[in-house]
Amino acid sequence: MAEAIFRDLVVKEGLKEKIVIDSAGTGDWHVGHPPHKGTQKILKENAVTFEGIKARQVEKEDLTKFDYIIAMDNKNIADLKSLGKTGGYIGRLSDFVPDGGWTDVPDPYYTGNFQEVYDLVTEGCAKLLAFIRNEQGI
Incomplete structure (x- = not known):
């Protein structure tokens, strides 16, 4: 969900060519699968595309490949740092x-509760984008 929402915000701000967006899970449970049906439903209701998004597992190289790695919870932070x-x-x-x-x-x-999560993620992504724009001067 977060990848789709953040991608949507970046496109709307005209920053598609300046920001690379990807997502990965710390576990391998859903590798290769599209977003959950409930996620698809809430994204469709809000006109947010999720085309081409498929789950993948985070790789060690991701830690150095990306400037910002954003996790959804403390367990994911611990897994990433390990x-x-x-x-x-x-x-x-x-x-x-x-x-x-x-x-x-x-x-x-x-x-x-997909609506609650959509609202939280949308707010977080908007503020994350503002942070990145400020940090990177874009």
């Missing part, structure tokens, strides 16, 4: 919404 040294920023999406009252993004696969 892979080795990162070349850039690694943090939680919630770090960009310090007054949001949440630390970990709930997993809608378990909670079933």
